[in-house]
Amino acid sequence: MNYDVIIIGAGPGGIFAAYELMQRDPSLKVAVFEAGNELSKRRCPIDGEKIKSCISCKSCSIMSGFGGAGAFSDGKYNITNDFGGTLYEYIGKKQALDLMYYIDEINLRYGGEGTKLYTTAGSRFKTTCIQHDLHLLDASVRHLGTDINYIVLENLYAYLKEKVEFFFNTPVRTVSLDGNGYRVVCDKDEFTCKDCIISVGRSGSKWMENVCKELDITTNSNRVDIGVRVELPAEVFAHITDELYESKIMYRTEKYGDRVRTFCMNPKGAVVTENTNGIITVNGHSYEDPAKQTNNTNFALLVAKHFSEPFKDSNGYGESIARLSNMLGGGVIVQRFGDLIRGQRSNHKRIEEAFITPTLNATPGDLSLVLPKRILDGIIEMLYALDKVAPGTANDDTLLYGVEVKFYNMEVEVNENLETKHKGLYIIGDGSGITHSLSHASASGVYVARSIAR
Ligand SMILES: Cc1cc2nc3c(=O)[nH]c(=O)nc-3n(C[C@H](O)[C@H](O)[C@H](O)COP(=O)(O)OP(=O)(O)OC[C@H]3O[C@@H](n4cnc5c(N)ncnc54)[C@H](O)[C@@H]3O)c2cc1C
Numbered sequence: 001m002n003y004d005v006i007i008i009g010a011g012p013g014g015i016f017a018a019y020e021l022m023q024r025d026p027s028l029k030v031a032v033f034e035a036g037n038e039l040s041k042r043r044c045p046i047d048g049e050k051i052k053s054c055i056s057c058k059s060c061s062i063m064s065g066f067g068g069a070g071a072f073s074d075g076k077y078n079i080t081n082d083f084g085g086t087l088y089e090y091i092g093k094k095q096a097l098d099l100m101y102y103i104d105e106i107n108l109r110y111g112g113e114g115t116k117l118y119t120t121a122g123s124r125f126k127t128t129c130i131q132h133d134l135h136l137l138d139a140s141v142r143h144l145g146t147d148i149n150y151i152v153l154e155n156l157y158a159y160l161k162e163k164v165e166f167f168f169n170t171p172v173r174t175v176s177l178d179g180n181g182y183r184v185v186c187d188k189d190e191f192t193c194k195d196c197i198i199s200v201g202r203s204g205s206k207w208m209e210n211v212c213k214e215l216d217i218t219t220n221s222n223r224v225d226i227g228v229r230v231e232l233p234a235e236v237f238a239h240i241t242d243e244l245y246e247s248k249i250m251y252r253t254e255k256y257g258d259r260v261r262t263f264c265m266n267p268k269g270a271v272v273t274e275n276t277n278g279i280i281t282v283n284g285h286s287y288e289d290p291a292k293q294t295n296n297t298n299f300a301l302l303v304a305k306h307f308s309e310p311f312k313d314s315n316g317y318g319e320s321i322a323r324l325s326n327m328l329g330g331g332v333i334v335q336r337f338g339d340l341i342r343g344q345r346s347n348h349k350r351i352e353e354a355f356i357t358p359t360l361n362a363t364p365g366d367l368s369l370v371l372p373k374r375i376l377d378g379i380i381e382m383l384y385a386l387d388k389v390a391p392g393t394a395n396d397d398t399l400l401y402g403v404e405v406k407f408y409n410m411e412v413e414v415n416e417n418l419e420t421k422h423k424g425l426y427i428i429g430d431g432s433g434i435t436h437s438l439s440h441a442s443a444s445g446v447y448v449a450r451s452i453a454r
Contacts, residue, residue, distance in 0.1 A: 010069020013199030013429025014409025020449035035171035036064025045411025080139035084437030099443035145288025225406035227302035241267035268293035329363035
């Protein structure tokens with residue numbers, strides 16, 4: 001029951017921390033506690049027939065379990081400091097990038113070999129964007145795809161389970177100081193360790209807040225990103241996605257000066273639902289395997305919202321908007337762009353008559369009853385701006401699914417070692433509010449593992 005290192009959460013942050021600890025010092029006794037299931041047992045019960053929508057399982061198989069929130073994701077590892085988190089502010093830009101390339105090497109060794117690395121460097125599209133007041137952010141992106149991403153995780157688990165002790169379906173309830181180390185309390189047992197790495201991701205955000213309160217660790221409010229997922233025929237964005245796969249494009253609206261950006265682009269992908277603490281939002285993914293690809297491309301258009309005093313609960317604001325769409329649509333709402341512009345709700349007939357087949361069975365409705373005007377205006381402006389670089393974007397039949405919300409955890413106060421004011425207690429990955437992506441979360445895991453092993 002006593003370990004050198006306890007890792008809480010088996011998402012990318014926790015997995016790569018465990019991996020690197022074993023690389024650096026295999027004699028360390030390491031345990032990983034995970035609220036969800038092991039990878040092979042992660043199954044979302046929604047089958048589209050008997051169970052059509054979320055039944056709020058005790059532990060959500062999409063967000064929890066070995067592989068974390070990213071297990072069934074598109075597996076896009078963005079190697080960049082321009083987005084995906086602010087890890088570089090703590091560890092420096094070069095080191096952050098080096099670690100992301102290191103993660104890439106591991107992913108290739110564990111099953112990702114042969115997948116494509118796309119890059120924006122030298123892209124002609126960047127010039128086209130600037131000419132239309134759009135800004136393409138710099139990045140290299142390794143696209144594993146949902147299928148290969150899963151294989152990489154399977155292989156990493158096969159390697160780690162021989163060296164590290166995993167406790168699945170074991171949510172940690174409390175973490176407290178215990179002499180020179182930490183006491184980790186679960187439902188049935190208690191464990192102690194010298195160093196503790198907390199990597200609980202977004203699904204652990206509420207729990208993380210409590211731990212910070214109990215251990216008197218300062219937290220600061222973060223932003224929330226609110227918007228829609230856009231779905232259109234793959235041909236419209238093919239000239240961009242064929243060259244870059246994922247492009248992060250920024251736009252500053254004329255009306256309010258707000259920043260709108262594209263996020264999580266899935267060429268020939270599918271729109272999916274996501275459940276965060278019982279709230280249904282929209283997301284997207286795609287497959288490397290051509291047999292699983294669709295005729296559509298999807299991506300999110302998001303507007304970042306920061307709040308200043310006295311309001312602090314930016315996630316609560318995002319949740320309320322998502323709840324509104326859940327209330328009106330019983331989940332995710334879909335609307336044709338043409339209907340939105342004409343101020344009419346979409347209905348089944350108009351969706352069926354459109355020249356695009358939705359990949360998600362969402363409720364036709366009216367997003368203007370859900371999204372605040374300022375956010376909706378920004379999204380409409382950006383769709384017209386994108387239409388200049390990808391004609392067809394602002395087509396009447398373009399589908400908008402709402403709402404997409406990117407919640408960010410409270411930013412936890414840690415030092416340049418990602419260590420809290422309590423020696424040996426590290427907070428990493430999305431749970432720290434510092435990272436928001438697979439590559440940054442993974443890099444933060446390797447970073448703390450190296451510092452512990454040292
Ligand atoms: C559908 C989807 C698609 C995505 N696609 C991409 C993408 O293509 N590219 C990209 O960069 N990012 C993507 N992301 C985001 C990415 O998955 C996350 O940034 C990343 O997983 C964060 O890793 P993490 O280890 O910090 O946290 P997580 O992956 O969230 O893992 C945290 C783990 O901790 C566990 N946990 C929580 N609380 C406790 C507790 N109290 N005790 C024990 N265990 C606990 C959870 O069950 C979870 O398994 C996607 C996310 C989703 C949901």
